[in-house]
Amino acid sequence: MSMATETIAIVDAWCVPSAREFxxxxxxxxxxxxxxxxxxxxxxxxxxxxxxDIAEDWSASVTPGINLREPRADDDPTQPYQRTHVITSNGxxxxxxxxxxxxxxxxxxxxxxxxFEFFLxxxxxxxxxxxxxxxxxxxxxxxxxxxxRVIHDNTRALRFWxxxxxAVGAREIEESSEQGDVVFRFxxxxxxxxx
Numbered sequence: 637m638s639m640a641t642e643t644i645a646i647v648d649a650w651c652v653p654s655a656r657e658f659x660x661x662x663x664x665x666x667x668x669x670x671x672x673x674x675x676x677x678x679x680x681x682x683x684x685x686x687x688x689d690i691a692e693d694w695s696a697s698v699t700p701g702i703n704l705r706e707p708r709a710d711d712d713p714t715q716p717y718q719r720t721h722v723i724t725s726n727g728x729x730x731x732x733x734x735x736x737x738x739x740x741x742x743x744x745x746x747x748x749x750x751x752f753e754f755f756l757x758x759x760x761x762x763x764x765x766x767x768x769x770x771x772x773x774x775x776x777x778x779x780x781x782x783x784x785r786v787i788h789d790n791t792r793a794l795r796f797w798x799x800x801x802x803a804v805g806a807r808e809i810e811e812s813s814e815q816g817d818v819v820f821r822f823x824x825x826x827x828x829x830x831x
Contacts, residue, residue: 644768646721646776649695649732655722656695658729663691666732666755673787674816694720694734694753705739723756723769730765731756733773747821748780754793766796771804774826782806782825785817794818801825 647655667678667686678686693700699716701707708715717740723731734753736743743750751773756766774782786793797820801809806825811818 642763642765643726644765644772645724645727646733646769646772647724647729649720649722650697650716652722655729656720658722659695659720659732660691662729662732662755662757663694665757666753669755670787674789675787693718699740703741705741705745708739721773723760723765725760725765730760731769733769735773735777737777744783746781747783749777749782751782751784754784767800767803770800771826774804774806774824776826778826780823782820782822784820785814786820788813788816788818 649655649659664686671678671686678688681687693703696718697716698710699708699718703718708717714737717737718734719737720732720734722729723733732753732755733751736750736752738745738748740750742752754766754770756769760766784797786797798811801820801822804825806822808824809820809822811820813819
């Protein structure tokens with residue numbers, strides 16, 4: 637299909653049941669793919685489930701209190717702080733992006749948005765889908781300092797971020813090494829002019 641006719645969108649998994657179901661079902665595939673890199677965060681249990689099993693937290697409408705730096709009410713209109721957006725192409729789910737906003741405790745305190753996970757099914761890779769999805773995410777969370785980590789030996793992901801961040805207008809891009817991962821910090825993005 638021509639990219640000119642492809643419509644990319646992001647759907648909130650915490651409030652759209654079909655998006656949440658897609659995310660929960662695809663999560664183990666994503667974790668399996670990560671297991672091929674130099675990371676020991678996930679492991680398979682005796683029943684063949686990836687642990688820790690955190691997919692429910694990523695798609696919940698309220699971020700569990702244990703994942704927050706400071707307590708927040710369940711009915712706070714800024715909930716959840718741990719979010720998943722499902723990426724769709726012409727209405728069909730093809731991936732997801734997981735991100736955190738303050739006071740999510742697993743992100744640097746000085747950042748306003750951290751991209752934690754970014755995944756496309758193989759059929760959607762190598763197209764402009766990922767870059768367009770990134771652009772949509774950054775438009776939605778406009779005007780904040782952004783942060784993401786990449787496993788140091790995930791060369792495909794590193795290539796993507798090094799190309800995609802400037803392409804979507806990110807500015808002041810800083811790349812560093814922290815605890816064996818490659819860390820990107822940047823501002824702007826979400827449009828070609830970086831607004």
